Structures are given as structure tokens and as C-alpha cells.
Amino acid sequence: MEIGGYLNLESNRNNLYHKNAIKLNSGRNCLRVLIRHRKIKKIYLPYYICDAVIEACNLENCDICYYPLNPGFRIKNEIIDFNKDTDFLYLVNYCGLLTNEDIKNYYKKYQNIILDNTQDFFRYNLFNIDTIYSCRKFFGVPDGAYLYTNINIQENYEYDYSYDRMLHILGRYELGAEKFYQSFKENEAKISLLPIKYMSKLTDNIMRIIDYKYCMKTRSNNYIFLYNELNSLNQLELPANIEGAFSYPLLTDNAQNVKEYLVKEKIFIPQYWKEVLDRTSEGTVEYQYTQNILWLPCDQRYTEKEMSYMVEKIKLIAGG
DSSP, X not given: OOOSSSOOOOOOSSOOSSTTXXXXXOHHHHHHHHHHHHTOOEEEEESSOOHHHHHHHHHTTOEEEEEOBOTTSSBSSOOTTOOTTTOEEEXXXXXXXXXXXXXXXXXXXXXXXXXXXXXXXTSOOOXXXXXXXXXXXXXXOSSOEEEEOSOOOOOOOOBOOOGGGOHHHHHHHHHOSGGGHHHHHHHHHHHHTOOSOBOOHHHHHHHTSOOHHHHHHHHHHHHHXXXXXXXXXXXXXXXXXXXXXXXXXXXXXXXXXXXHHHHHTTOOOOOOOTTHHHHSOTTSHHHHHHHHEEEEOOSXXXXXXXXHHHHHHHHHHHOO
16 A cells, blocks of 8 residues: 555546456457366358458467458358357457447347447447447547456456556657657557467556447537548448448548558548458458458547548548
8 A cells, every 4th residue: 555645547436438357468368268167169250351260269279260251340141051050250340330230130030149349339248149339449548348258257356457558659759650650550550479378457447438428429410521522432332320330441443542642631541451361362251341441530539520521531532
């Protein structure tokens, strides 16, 4: 116990969105815990997935089979050789596009499901399915994830520490993103090496001081604005609203040109999962999505003013 001295970060003990989840230090470690405790020997992953998920499976000596997607981010064909007694399906809810009915139908068909909701933070756990959520994909924290499962996890994991992984977040707040992009990449690399631990007290505390209602509403409003302005340019069929949207995915043939132009305008668009290009071929949905989807930010940092500015720049180069 320490008493006195300089003041520390303020804390809040009451405000959490995922109150009943297990709090771990990363999404990939949530998956590792599930593989380990469910004794999963074979898992079906989509081709359109980040290497972090594959690495988690490999670390737990779990065999991987891949399945393709159709243009609507759904499983392209029924997995014929799926064994409900032993196999597990890793179902990714890309950008929150799966409906509750979609998830229910997949659950009925395959039963053994792990739902990746890392792009759908605000949808609560459904049907008692093992479900993973990411903190840093939605909020300014360096790590952290939530896991819903009925497994009785008895391991006495250590708590992680995050104080030395905050530089890119604190630095961007005061000096902008460009100066700390390298620090951000270094932090992402660190996360890939983290052993399984509980969420750090620092990340947990930050997650307790967030205004979740405001964040959800702002993300929804920004998504609606982008949909109304860009739907005619978008090759994806999207719903008019996604509650608490992760981003607005814009599929266009000249995505790379648009992205390069936007960077010059200090609008930074991520390209997710470049590694997918190495395990797919041209002409597949996964290859096209990796190359040509612009994941436009619509998060709680921005208002209609920023969305309008971004749309203006996109239309200048993409047409419309």
C-alpha cells in the first residue's frame, strides 16, 4: 500500500459496457484461451482474416481449414465436411454487418461457433456463443479485449501492464498521428507477442470512463452520413444504418489512388490484412476486398464537419 506522494490517474469503478465478460489483454489471447479450454483440434477460418488469428491457432496447435466468403461478407458455401462433434467455426462479424438472425442461423447450422465481434463492440453477446470483443479497435487504449464464454476459467493469470504502450495514444493527442505512427506500429508488434494475461488495470480504468452512449450515437450518425453521401459510389450493398459502426467500408476500383490522395490531405485510411493477398488469388472476393475496400473512419472523434470534408475529397478523386 502506498499513501501520499504525487497524484495518479483518476479512476472510475462503475462504468463498463461489457460488465460480465472476462477481461484479457488481447483478442488473439481470448481465442487462445477458447482453443485451450474447449480442446479445439480443428477450426474453420475465413480466408479474409488477419494473421493474428492464424498465429493464435498455431500457438495452440490447432489445425486450420479455410472457407471463402460471398460478396456480402457471408460464408459462400455450406461447409460440407464440418463435424459438429469436434470442429469449430470462427465467424467474423465484419463491420457489424451480420444480423442477429444471421448469427442465429449459423449457430443452428454449426453449433460450435466462436463469434469475432472485434468490429462490433456495441452488440451484446447472443445465444451464449463464445464471443470476442476488442477494445483498441474502438477506443483510445493500447490493448485489451473481452471474452464471453461459459467456460469456467480457473487459471490465475497475471495482470498485464500497459503504461509503456501508451506513447502513440498520448503523443497523437498533443502532436498528431504522423509523428507517432511508428510508435503505433511498434505497439501492434508488441501485442502479437503478449502472453495470455488479464487486462491491465490501466486499460480497464480507461474503459470505465468512456461515454458509451455518446460514442455509439456519434458512430451511427457518422455512418449514416457517409452512407447517404457515398452509397451511389459503393460496390458493396450496405444497410442504411449500423448502430455504433466500426467504420464505413467503401469498395471502389481505384481504392489505392484514392487512398494515396487522401494521405496527402492528412486523411489516413487503413488497409486491413494485406497478408490475405498471399493466401488468395486475383478474382476472389477476399483479394478484391483486401485491395479495394477503403475503411473510412466514422468514430466518436468526428462530427458531420469532418465527414463532409472527407466525402468532398473522396468525390474529387473517385467521382460522384
